[in-house]
Structures are given as C-alpha cells and as structure tokens.
Amino acid sequence: MPPPELVDLRRLLAEISDLDRARAVLEWDERTMMPPGGTAARAQQIGTLERLKHDRLRSPEIGRLVDVLASYGEDIPFDSDEASVIRVARRDHQKAARIPTKLKEEMALAAVAGEHAWREARERSDFAHFLPHLERNLELKRYYVECFDAADPYDPLLDDFEPGMHTADMAILLNELKEALLPLVAAVREHAEAVDDSVLIGVFPIERQRRVVADLLRSLPIPPDECRIDEAAHPFVTSFSPHDVRLTTRYDERDLAGSILSTLHECGHGFYENGIDSTLEQTPVCRATSYGMHESQSRMWENQVGRSVPFWRNFHKRLEAAFPAQFKGAGAERLHRAFNVVRPSLIRVDADELTYDLHIYLRFELEREMVGGRLPASELPEAWNTRMHEYLGVEVTDDAEGVLQDVHWSEGAFGYFPTYSLGNVIAGQLWDAVNAALPDLSEEIERGNYLPLREWLREHVHRYGRSLTASEIVERTTGGPIAAGPYLRYLREKYGELYGLPAS
C-alpha cells in the first residue's frame, strides 16, 4: 500500500509536468508555425509557464512530500516507477529550491534578449554587438553557480544537461577524444584523395528532397499516429507525451546529404521520446535521462546507421531513382564513401563524423574558461580563432562563421556542448552492445528493417525515461562505465578502411 503522500506528490508533479508540456507546445509552435507577429506575446506566455512551473517545483509542499517519501522510495525496487518518481522529484526539487525565482526570470529575459542580439550580430558578423549580452549571460550564470556548493563552477551548469556528471570526468573523456582524433584526422588528411564526394555536388530541388525524406521516414519504424514531421530552420525534436512526438527537418537545395542525415538524426531523438514508458506520463521521469543519452540516439541513427555500408546497400537505389540524372549507377559504395568524406571545416553542424568532436572540445574549453573567469568574453573571438587553427587547421576570417555560429551561448546554455561528444561516446558503447545482442543487425539494416534496432534501444534505453541515469544505462548494457574506447575503435576501423590508412 503506497503512502498517501505519494498520491499528493503525483498530483503536484502532474501539474508541473502539464505546465512543462504546455511550454513545449508553445515553443514547438514558435519554431515551426508561428507568424512573426506573435514573437513578443509568445515570450511572455512561455515566461509565465516557466515561472509557475519553477515556483511549484521549489515549493515547501513538494519539499515536505519528497522528504517524507524518501525512505519508502529506498525500500522498493530502484527502477520501479514509484521509486524513480520519488528519487527524481527529490533531485529536481532540491535543485530548484536553491534557485530564486527572480534569478530564473532574469536568466530567461537575458536569454531572449541575447538570442535576439545574437541573430543581429551574426547577420552583420558583429561580435561587439553581441558581447554585452554574452557578458550578462555569464554574470547571471555566476550567480546561478553560487546557488550551489560546487567544487568546479562548471559543475552545476553541466549538471543541468547531464545530471550527476562532473566536469572533471567530462574533461578526461573529451581530452581522450581530442588526443586520439588529432593524429587520426591528420592521417586521413594525408590520404584525402582516397575518398571522393563529388557525386553529391549539385542542385537538388527541395520538392524532390521532401519526397525522398518522406520515403525514408516510411521505411523507418515510426508510428504515424504518434508523430508528425515539420520543417524548421534549426531542426529539433520535442514531445508532448510519448504518444505525441514532433520531428522537424530542413532542406537546402545544395545539400542533399544534410537533409537525409538530419532526418535520421532527428528520428533517433524521436524514437527516444516515443519509447518512454507510458506509465511514467505526468511525472518528471517521463523524459530522456540526459542530453548526452539523447544525443547518443540521434548520432547512432545518423552515423552508425546513416553513414554505414548496410544502409547504403539498401538506400542507394532510392536516391538513384529520385535523382537519376545525378546518381544513375552511382552505386552503394560510391554513395557510402561520399557520405563519409572527412574535411575539416568552420561550421560544427556541417562537420563530418571525425572532426565533429574537435569542434566540441574547443567550445568545452572556451566555456569552462569563461565561466571560471580565466577568459574574458571580450577575448573570445581571438581564442576561438587560435584554437580553430590549432585543432582543425582552418582559418576563421569572419566571426559569423566563427564564434557567432552557434545559438547556445546567446541563450546562456553553457554546459550543453560537451553532451554532444558524450553522445558520440555512448553511441559507440551502445552500438557494440546492440551488435553483440543482435548478430544479424547489419543484414537487417541492409534489408531496410530497422525495427530490431529500435526495439533493442527501446528495451534497454528509451523505456526507462529518467528511472536510470545515463551511466546506469551504460553500466547495465555494457557492464562498465562510460568510456571512449568503443567509439574510438569504431572511428579508427571505419576511417582506417575508408582512407586506406596503415594499421596502427
């Protein structure tokens, strides 16, 4: 017999969850549907929902209930719905209780103003226009950090995106990636002529790209009654229930590869949202467990699937049929190679699989230094450009294609970037695990049957929501902690073969 306090807690949590889902609907609408005239009112509406949610989450009433229920929650199975709800609600409450509503509001206002200024600044490649907003965001984040007793000022920020993970551990992991990738990218660059992507250069009418993407989506195990797909300038996925998932994608007539890979990427996110257990609805557990785990799903569908030989053995026919003039007789191998060209470049979102984590490392370093007060925001462009040269060997001549390219810092989202690389790392580990569990996986993908992969991920990752943390999921599926080894081995093997590198 569950204690009566659990009924009260779930009622309050349901209200908070509904407010949060409503906010998500408003944001989805803003980014896919809303006419520009709605901007100002929408910011107010979202701000109000956020404030009501935060006030409720930090209320003494919830504090009392989670404290009373804590020992009950420890006596029942760890990953039961009830124990998970109590544990996660307690964590969320304790974190929210430290943050004054006023600070939360100030951060939200600064984020809106910052993003607005960033758009203008990027348009004109004018960092000075953005600088005061960046400084304001950093100032507010320092107040935010002071609400916690943190060993590293970056810890509370990282924790917002990757609950429970410490900066020191993330730094070790990302450093290991960097140290391995720098020589690997250098070796690939020495054999650059081995891979040719000229077949992808061309103009691909958007109407026809839409049909290719629709075709791809139909072949993926997405329940049409529970998902819809729209277009957005910056693709994203959100959900308002596990049974109401919204995907977005984008088209560029000069970038067919981008629309295919971004669709697979967003589907990976969508499968996660769609796969969380319905019994968790209206609780704080009914969400992806971390940004890194979310990204592991999208990156796996984009890279381990979408950039793989088996996928292209199946999908090349569709591309050839859709764009016969461009691709007639191109064949699976040629397309697979073209989709895997490595070429260090300026823009993170267009980066290939191998150089991607170097873009992340640079951002992780810079934001830690800014948050820690070791790098003044005014010196950011110079630091950016120097390190782009150092890590990627490219020269930044224009801040719009340099330090101003990403939205994250304009919104105060410090601590987000490293979860992209963490996602790659986890994807490498889960990919090993799923291939060990499903020895025929390659053949199934080659037959265009993606269901076994999706079902394995649902069973071992998605359904838990936040019942398990990212490291608990990795521990259960691989028997060990989060580690870069499998991902690096995957990259070395794949690109060693593609570029004909000498075995190391």
Next chain:
Amino acid sequence: MPPPELVDLRRLLAEISDLDRARAVLEWDERTMMPPGGTAARAQQIGTLERLKHDRLRSPEIGRLVDVLASYGEDIPFDSDEASVIRVARRDHQKAARIPTKLKEEMALAAVAGEHAWREARERSDFAHFLPHLERNLELKRYYVECFDAADPYDPLLDDFEPGMHTADMAILLNELKEALLPLVAAVREHAEAVDDSVLIGVFPIERQRRVVADLLRSLPIPPDECRIDEAAHPFVTSFSPHDVRLTTRYDERDLAGSILSTLHECGHGFYENGIDSTLEQTPVCRATSYGMHESQSRMWENQVGRSVPFWRNFHKRLEAAFPAQFKGAGAERLHRAFNVVRPSLIRVDADELTYDLHIYLRFELEREMVGGRLPASELPEAWNTRMHEYLGVEVTDDAEGVLQDVHWSEGAFGYFPTYSLGNVIAGQLWDAVNAALPDLSEEIERGNYLPLREWLREHVHRYGRSLTASEIVERTTGGPIAAGPYLRYLREKYGELYGLPAS
C-alpha cells in the same frame, strides 16, 4: 497617478491571460496538427491550464484588488484601458468566485467524455449511446446555474457567451426572427424555380480550391506577418495575441461554395481578433466582447459581402478562370444567384442565409426546455424531429442528420446557439451603419477593395475588445439598442428581389 493596486492587478491578470493563451495554443494544435496519439495527454494539459486559471481568477487576492480599485475605475473615462480592465476583471472575478473549482473540473471532464461519446454516437446514429452524457452535462449545468441567483435558469448559461444579455430579451429577438422568417421562407419556396444553383453542382479538385482560397485571402486585407491559415474538419479562428491570429478552413470537393463562404466567414472572425488594441494585451479585455458580436463579423463577411452582387461582380472572373470547364461564361449574376439559393435542409452548417435562423430557433427552444427541466433529454430526438418539420418542413429520418449533428451539447455548451442569430441581427445593424458612413462601400467591394470595410469595423467594433459590451457598441454605432429590424429588412429586400416576390 494610478493606484499601486492597479500594478498588482495587472500583474495577476497578465498571468491569467498567459495561461488562457497557452490553453488556446494547445487547443489550436489539437484541432489542426496533433497526431491522434496525443489526445489523452492533451486533455490533461488543457485541464491543468484551465484549473490554474480558474483558481487564480477566483482568488481572494484578485477579489480584494478589484474591490479596492472599483471606485477609482468609475472616476476615469469609461472606455479607457484602465477603467475597462478594472470593470471586466471585476465581472470575471465575481462570476468565477461563485463556481467551485471542483465543479469546473467535473464539467471539463464531462465535456471531454461527452464529445467523445457524441462522435461515436453520430457515427452510428445512436442517440441512446449519447443520452447518458447529455444527461450528465445537463445535471452539471443545473449545479452551475445554482451558483447564481438567476431569474431564469438559462440566464447564467447565456451570460457565458453573451455577457449581460438576458434570456427574456433574447427570446423576444429570436421570436421576432422566427415570425418574420416563416412566411418569408414559405413565399420563397413558392417561387423556388426563380433561383437556380445547378452551376455549382460538380466535382472541384481540392488542390485547385486551395489556390482559389489563397487567391481570395491575398485580396483581403490580412497582414501575412500576423496570421496563418490551416485546415480543420470544423473551421474555427483563435488568436494568441492580436498579432498572432490563426484561421482555419475546410475543403470538400463537392462543395466549392462551402470553402469560399467558410473562408470569408473565418476571415470575419480573424479581422476581429487581429483588430483588438495592442494596449489591451495580457488583460481580460483583450478578447472579443461577445460570441454574438464575433458572429456578426463572420456573418457579415460571409453574407453581406460574400453573397452580395458587388462581390460577385469582382470575384466571378477568378472562379471562371480557376474552373473554366465548370464556369466559363457563367457571369457575376448567375454565380451570385447560385450562391443565394434558399432550400430548407437538415444541416445547420450547410443552411442558406434565410433558413439559418430557424435552425437556431429550434435549438434555442429545445435547450431552454431541457435546462428548465420541461423537456427530458430522452425525449429530445422526437421533439427535434417534430419541430424540424414544423419550422423547416423537412423530415429527419436519421439522428446523425438530426439531433446529433452539432457538437455543442456534447461539450455542455448550452447558451451558445442563440448567439449565432444574434450575430446575424447585429450584422444587419452594423451593415446599415457602415453603408451610411461609407456611401461608396459597394463600389469599393466591386473593385475588390475590402480595406475600407475592415478599417471601419476595426475603428467601431474590433479595437475595443471587451471595453464595450455588444449592446454598447450597437448603441454607439447605430444610436439604438440591438434590434432585428435592419436585418429583416435586408433579408426581405434581398430575397424579395432574387425570388421576384410581390412587395409586402
């Protein structure tokens, strides 16, 4: 210097307004975009937003503020923003304070269940399946009515849609319509051969209808940055700010007239939402003043404009160009006449301009009798069918095309129907007023210039929001009370001429 309580009041009202707008976004999404899987979660989310809003509106804190501010509000100009905010907030608070949150919740649950059962019942033409839900809605409405000291139990229900209007006055008005329309429809039926709509019988591919509607919308003074149009099974309009208005329309390949008229109808609603003064945003005044006034706007654009000679002198060319096989050489007069055929029929939403109010009268009578306990819900189908014969001379053989045709009662929306006829009445009065003010209006419409009409309506109706009631707006624009005379004169002249009736 406004009193400090006004600042507090506006802060609380802004929060309530944001919750209400958020709910509207969720409902719009549900009816235009949401995959079916989202239904259950969406009902919860909307329920939570409604409950939070109701709790806030009836809070003692708002009660104290509106009471303290009442005399200040009476000392400043009546239709100033401040006086209006205080007056309208006081009215809303006093009404909400009478209704227990629990009853509000029960009504919301019964509405969701009722609508669901109604859809099934209509599908199978099975009134018995719907009956218990209808009875439950009526029972809850009786509890609702008991929260007020009402002379007539229908008064508080009508007041939800038409603030300040009494049942007795509505009954006089609608009875006057019925008494005038019965002989007029009979006379028209005797001359039925005078108007021929065979030109509209055909199959009109939906893709081409969409282009015609897009063309029509471009010719209307709708700011594209502040509106969007989507498709919905039951067209409606909503807004999330005066600068973010959402129109919907529908297409049926056998009903071209329906898509043109419904687009004009919804535009009429949209102009209203779009025309409310921005200074009223985030207050309860920033809404249409009543359902009747809202409907006056939609019916005016649908009927006084869309079914008029000047409109067709302009628009016939576009229809002829879009569907040359069907309309080549049809001409303005033939199309105008076809769009004005009078033919008593079973379905309200498909009714012509002349018989429409008889459909309403029947519903108004029946719902008053049910609410007053004089007609048991179980006897509703028989009463419906008898009066359909009496008022419209048509035989109902199928409840799906009879008593089950409308969604309103399934959601507990008793008191809504009469506002449709009230809208016709007010449209008749405003149409006289705008034509007196703008003697060239017909010529402008014939030239396809709809801006003067829109601007006059914005100036005299839209911009006020709820600062003025429907009768105050009618009083200011026409110098007298709401009255059926102008509308009936318009109908008699128009249909007398179309059908060649002897002057009465």
